[in-house]
Amino acid sequence: MDDSRDQGRRTRRGPMVKFGLALTLLALVMLAPMLAWNLPGEKTALGTNYTLRSAQLASGKSTTARWDPCQKAITWQVNMAGWPAKKRPAMLKQIQSAVAQVSRITGMKYRYAGTTTFTPRQENLVSAPADIVVAVINPKTTNFSFSENSLGYGGVLWATWYGGDGEGAAVVRGYAVLIPSGMNKLKAGFGKGNTQGNVILHEMAHAAGLDHVRSSKQQMYPDLTAKSPNGYASGDLQGLGKVGKKAGCITIPDRVNITNYD
Numbered sequence: 001m002d003d004s005r006d007q008g009r010r011t012r013r014g015p016m017v018k019f020g021l022a023l024t025l026l027a028l029v030m031l032a033p034m035l036a037w038n039l040p041g042e043k044t045a046l047g048t049n050y051t052l053r054s055a056q057l058a059s060g061k062s063t064t065a066r067w068d069p070c071q072k073a074i075t076w077q078v079n080m081a082g083w084p085a086k087k088r089p090a091m092l093k094q095i096q097s098a099v100a101q102v103s104r105i106t107g108m109k110y111r112y113a114g115t116t117t118f119t120p121r122q123e124n125l126v127s128a129p130a131d132i133v134v135a136v137i138n139p140k141t142t143n144f145s146f147s148e149n150s151l152g153y154g155g156v157l158w159a160t161w162y163g164g165d166g167e168g169a170a171v172v173r174g175y176a177v178l179i180p181s182g183m184n185k186l187k188a189g190f191g192k193g194n195t196q197g198n199v200i201l202h203e204m205a206h207a208a209g210l211d212h213v214r215s216s217k218q219q220m221y222p223d224l225t226a227k228s229p230n231g232y233a234s235g236d237l238q239g240l241g242k243v244g245k246k247a248g249c250i251t252i253p254d255r256v257n258i259t260n261y262d
């Protein structure tokens with residue numbers, strides 16, 4: 001029932017590279033006998049330039065864990081409780097810009113649905129008030145593991161199903177947590193290196209379904225460094241393309257009983 005789950009932690013220690021792949025032990029939550037809810041990723045080998053998340057199906061086959069790219073919209077809300085009120089509009093703009101990029105690359109529609117006080121935790125993602133919650137909050141209010149160098153976390157929750165109509169999997173929730181103390185040390189805006197924009201792009205790609213990579217030339221490298229690329233690099237673009245509209249629609253059966261925020 002449990003295994004190591006990569007929560008997609010991005011860390012930074014001074015200007016140097018730090019290896020910090022977060023492994024968190026999470027339990028699967030069974031909502032119904034034919035459904036399994038999974039928090040991020042089977043612990044699979046990381047790709048060089050992009051890594052898709054793989055969902056294990058009942059038959060033993062695996063499939064890519066991704067959103068139904070044909071859903072009317074992936075709604076998202078923000079919780080900026082941990083960010084100074086004065087700086088919230090600028091932060092929101094950055095997040096909106098990152099979401100717009102992911103939308104453009106994947107072909108998936110996103111819809112901003114305002115603010116929330118919801119704090120993403122390991123066990124409450126099913127009841128999130130939107131498909132994705134982006135939270136700039138004190139990490140102590142969540143139960144994702146973090147270190148003093150953490151900048152953020154991002155990931156997805158997916159459902160797998162089987163039955164008379166076959167089996168499948170789809171991402172049904174995403175989350176991104178941005179850690180104020182870390183974000184504060186970074187340059188605001190987008191651009192190469194240690195920028196807030198790069199962290200947001202990284203976490204939003206987790207929330208779109210991507211896992212970490214081994215190449216430090218990609219934005220999905222687990223650590224932010226002075227050499228981090230300006231925005232998404234070629235592997236990131238490839239990966240996002242593979243979880244988007246080109247991969248085809250997913251029909252999620254009704255028994256995956258989760259609020260649809262379209």
Ligand SMILES: [Zn+2]
Nearest residue numbers: 008009010222
């Ligand atoms: Zn990450």
